Amino acid sequence: xxxxxxxxxxxxxxxxxxxxxxxxxxxxxxxxxxxxxxxxxxxxxxxxxxxxxxxxxxxxxxxxxxxxxxxxxxxxxxxxxxxxxxxxxxxxxxxxxxxxxxxxxxxxxxxxxxxxxxxxxxxxxxxxxxxxxxxxxxxxxxxxxxxxxxxxxxxxxxxxxxxxxxxxxxxxxxxxxxxxxxxxxxxxxxxxxxxxxxxxxxxxxxxxxxxxxxxxxxxxxxxxxxxxxxxxxxxxxxxxxxxxxxxxxxx
Amino acid sequence: xxxxxxxxxxxxxxxxxxxxxxxxxxxxxxxxxxxxxxxxxxxxxxxxxxxxxxxxxxxxxxxxxxxxxxxxxxxxxxxxxxxxxxxxxxxxxxxxxxxxxxxxxxxxxxxxxxxxxxxxxxxxxxxxxxxxxxxxxxxxxxxxxxxxxxxxxxxxxxxxxxxxxxxxxxxxxxxxxxxxxxxxxxxxxxxxxxxxxxxxxxxxxxxxxxxxxxxxxxxxxxxxxxxxxxxxxxxxxxxxxxxxxxxxxxxxxxxxxxxxxxxxxxxxxxxxxxxxxxxxxxxxxxxxxxxxxxxxxxxxxxxxxxxx
Numbered sequence: 001x002x003x004x005x006x007x008x009x010x011x012x013x014x015x016x017x018x019x020x021x022x023x024x025x026x027x028x029x030x031x032x033x034x035x036x037x038x039x040x041x042x043x044x045x046x047x048x049x050x051x052x053x054x055x056x057x058x059x060x061x062x063x064x065x066x067x068x069x070x071x072x073x074x075x076x077x078x079x080x081x082x083x084x085x086x087x088x089x090x091x092x093x094x095x096x097x098x099x100x101x102x103x104x105x106x107x108x109x110x111x112x113x114x115x116x117x118x119x120x121x122x123x124x125x126x127x128x129x130x131x132x133x134x135x136x137x138x139x140x141x142x143x144x145x146x147x148x149x150x151x152x153x154x155x156x157x158x159x160x161x162x163x164x165x166x167x168x169x170x171x172x173x174x175x176x177x178x179x180x181x182x183x184x185x186x187x188x189x190x191x192x193x194x195x196x197x198x199x200x201x202x203x204x205x206x207x208x209x210x211x212x213x214x215x216x217x218x219x220x221x222x223x224x225x226x227x228x229x230x231x232x233x234x235x236x237x238x239x240x241x242x243x244x245x246x247x248x249x250x251x
Numbered sequence: 252x253x254x255x256x257x258x259x260x261x262x263x264x265x266x267x268x269x270x271x272x273x274x275x276x277x278x279x280x281x282x283x284x285x286x287x288x289x290x291x292x293x294x295x296x297x298x299x300x301x302x303x304x305x306x307x308x309x310x311x312x313x314x315x316x317x318x319x320x321x322x323x324x325x326x327x328x329x330x331x332x333x334x335x336x337x338x339x340x341x342x343x344x345x346x347x348x349x350x351x352x353x354x355x356x357x358x359x360x361x362x363x364x365x366x367x368x369x370x371x372x373x374x375x376x377x378x379x380x381x382x383x384x385x386x387x388x389x390x391x392x393x394x395x396x397x398x399x400x401x402x403x404x405x406x407x408x409x410x411x412x413x414x415x416x417x418x419x420x421x422x423x424x425x426x427x428x429x430x431x432x433x434x435x436x437x438x439x440x441x442x443x444x445x446x447x448x449x450x451x452x453x454x455x456x457x458x459x460x461x462x463x464x465x466x467x468x469x470x471x472x473x474x475x476x477x478x479x480x481x482x483x484x485x486x487x488x489x490x491x492x493x494x495x496x497x498x499x500x501x502x503x504x505x506x507x508x509x510x511x512x513x514x515x516x517x518x519x520x521x522x523x524x525x526x527x528x529x530x531x532x533x534x535x536x537x538x539x540x541x542x543x544x545x546x547x548x549x550x551x552x553x554x555x556x557x558x559x
């Protein structure tokens with residue numbers, strides 16, 4: 001009887017505890033509520049950034065030749081798709097954004113506008129293709145069953161340098177992607193691809209700032225090895241050059 | 252009995268729920284050390300086109316001054332056949348422009364046991380580069396300039412930041428794009444897991460209208476890299492005393508080769524500043540014609556393309 005009473009007490013106490021939000025618990029215990037991702041940011045990525053295309057120019061600023069996939073470690077399964085690329089068919093099928101998905105968007109020449117959508121969600125808008133990426137710092141309930149999208153679902157995490165030094169990096173992993181292209185000319189990635197990124201800042205000698213996005217695309221279907229690129233962006237003072245344009249499969 | 256069973260199962264459910272709450276709660280920042288282990292062997296990840304050295308007169312992705320463009324157009328690759336230039340080697344920028352991996356090590360000050368320097372070992376046509384971490388002063392501007400230059404570094408925001416000066420006049424592309432002895436290079440070495448990303452920002456008041464920014468990633472190698480083969484000179488068709496091969500800049504016979512190969516705009520191939528920004532795409536949108544479908548070496552991962 002006594003054990004049963006203790007057990008009942010445990011049940012009641014436990015579920016009471018679960019019913020109370022974490023932040024309230026922290027306050028009751030005299031603790032500080034967990035800081036939001038925005039408050040915990042070790043670096044400030046917000047603002048306008050412009051792509052500075054000094055690398056992979058021929059693969060980014062113009063559409064490369066059909067069938068060329070130089071420097072991308074494609075699997076044999078990808079080659080027929082590369083050779084069958086038909087941008088007009090993509091356009092007709094409503095797939096003109098295939099080269100603007102998370103696997104390739106950071107290499108598309110354009111501007112980024114980075115803002116906080118809310119305290120725990122960093123938002124990146126691109127003017128090229130008018131895309132929006134949402135980096136959530138709080139894991140959501142299972143997204144299984146959610147249809148894949150061009151930008152997928154991104155889970156973000158700050159990596160802060162130990163005090164007393166300052167600085168750090170943003171780590172982002174994106175999955176649940178709609179199949180897309182790594183390059184405009186139809187080099188594919190599949191829905192099973194994952195995109196791992198690190199966003200780092202570097203001060204320039206002239207007072208400016210560079211954003212480096214180290215990107216690793218892994219795809220068990222169309223890549224034999226990780227595809228690694230690191231496009232970079234210059235900080236701009238404002239959005240005066242922001243120029244949204246729709247996706248295009250031909251340009 | 253029944254309530255005991257309920258209690259056990261409820262306790263189990265509680266553990267699961269609490270664990271889930273912990274996992275789904277705000278993920279706080281991971282704490283990075285202010286320094287990382289830089290020493291080791293780093294194998295190159297050759298998935299970015301940073302070298303562009305396969306076809307003459309390819310200055311894509313560069314912002315050149317008129318003087319830089321003129322010098323580049325006067326370059327003849329046959330210069331490298333001259334015996335005195337065969338082992339001339341490449342400058343510091345070749346860390347990210349070259350095809351090689353990095354073999355790095357640290358050296359400690361025996362008095363303090365603190366890291367005094369890092370070195371990136373030489374390879375066949377590249378000098379050892381030392382990054383001094385001991386706050387030593389930069390030498391006089393009149394001090395010896397070398398291919399590797401003089402580099403000092405410090406840890407900054409979890410990255411290794413360094414600056415190179417005292418460079419010997421050389422090249423920033425193997426296609427003959429020059430870099431003067433007044434150039435400076437700022438470096439950031441970022442490490443994320445086993446991937447090292449090197450960011451280079453090269454400035455040159457003589458030949459570059461805007462900084463040249465190149466990044467390259469490497470993966471920590473389980474086996475040591477070994478690039479110790481020395482450069483060996485040999486007869487390559489140029490006799491001592493022959494003139495230095497070159498072209499009058501306006502008569503470079505390869506001027507159009509790269510442009511025609513890929514239907515590229517002339518101003519982009521010749522390294523005009525505006526071609527590095529997104530606005531430029533809009534100016535060529537209605538005139539650019541993609542090249543014909545690729546039929547040869549379409550997926551070669553190396554540095555060289557077949558010249559048609």
